[in-house]
Amino acid sequence: xxxxxxxPQALSIQEGENATMNCSYKTSINNLQWYRQNSGxxxxxxxxxRSNEREKxxxxxxxxxxxxxxxxxxxxxxxxxxxxxxYFCATVRRDTGNQxxxxxxxxxxxxx
Amino acid sequence: NAGxxxxxxxxxxxxxxxxxxxxxxDMNHEYMYWYRQDPGMGLRLIxxxxxxxxxxxxxxxxxxxxxxxxxxxxxxxxxxxAPSQTSVYFCASSPLAGxxxxxxxxxxxxxxxxx
Numbered sequence: 001x002x003x004x005x006x007x008p009q010a011l012s013i014q015e016g017e018n019a020t021m022n023c024s025y026k027t028s029i030n031n032l033q034w035y036r037q038n039s040g041x042x043x044x045x046x047x048x049x050r051s052n053e054r055e056k057x058x059x060x061x062x063x064x065x066x067x068x069x070x071x072x073x074x075x076x077x078x079x080x081x082x083x084x085x086x087y088f089c090a091t092v093r094r095d096t097g098n099q100x101x102x103x104x105x106x107x108x109x110x111x112x
Numbered sequence: 113n114a115g116x117x118x119x120x121x122x123x124x125x126x127x128x129x130x131x132x133x134x135x136x137x138d139m140n141h142e143y144m145y146w147y148r149q150d151p152g153m154g155l156r157l158i159x160x161x162x163x164x165x166x167x168x169x170x171x172x173x174x175x176x177x178x179x180x181x182x183x184x185x186x187x188x189x190x191x192x193x194a195p196s197q198t199s200v201y202f203c204a205s206s207p208l209a210g211x212x213x214x215x216x217x218x219x220x221x222x223x224x225x226x227x
Contacts, residue, residue: 004154033215033216035216035218040221041220041221042116042202042204042218042219042220042221043155043202043204043216043218044218045215045216045217048214048215088154088155090216098143098160098162099157099160099170100145100157100204100206100216101157102147102154102155102156103154104152104153104154105154
């Protein structure tokens with residue numbers, strides 16, 4: 001079964017706007033990561049947030065983690081056409097520390 | 113560094129045929145993984161390895177076998193392909209950091225069609 005669920009499934013915005021996508025998960029985690037996948041390509045790691053962290057920034061990316069609600073959000077500020085991709089959250093669970101569980105992804109389209 | 117490479121990039125099989133997908137990484141990573149990606153399903157873990165000579169089952173292991181004879185290589189085998197195994201297969205590797213797995217590095221994928 002999927003550990004993570006992203007919301008929304010698809011998002012379409014204008015260039016320059018901010019994009020927010022959410023991830024919910026089911027069990028206790030060591031860390032949560034966000035990955036990007038361009039069409040027809042492999043996944044690329046974006047950012048990692050550990051279970052004892054609440055917020056993290058990397059360039060135009062901002063990730064929050066609420067372990068009490070078992071949820072995370074990824075904010076992409078000042079979006080660009082090149083941000084068009086699918087975004088996945090992945091969790092590393094406490095009970096299976098060497099396995100990654102991916103959500104179903106959010107498809108982001110940034111319109112120039 | 114080439115990172116994670118996968119061979120082949122595309123393959124078409126007939127039902128019942130067998131094949132092996134090769135994954136290679138040049139980053140000296142301990143952990144390696146095989147996933148399949150199907151529309152609307154995200155990535156699902158097939159098998160993984162925590163080191164040379166070791167393998168373990170993931171979420172959807174049935175119909176697949178794996179081997180990790182060398183640290184840099186992780187092979188995924190389909191003994192008797194079925195149409196349900198039509199998918200895009202991704203290999204990934206991960207370093208061991210502080211006794212725990214960390215970021216995964218993905219290959220470009222293999223698109224497999226079983227007729």
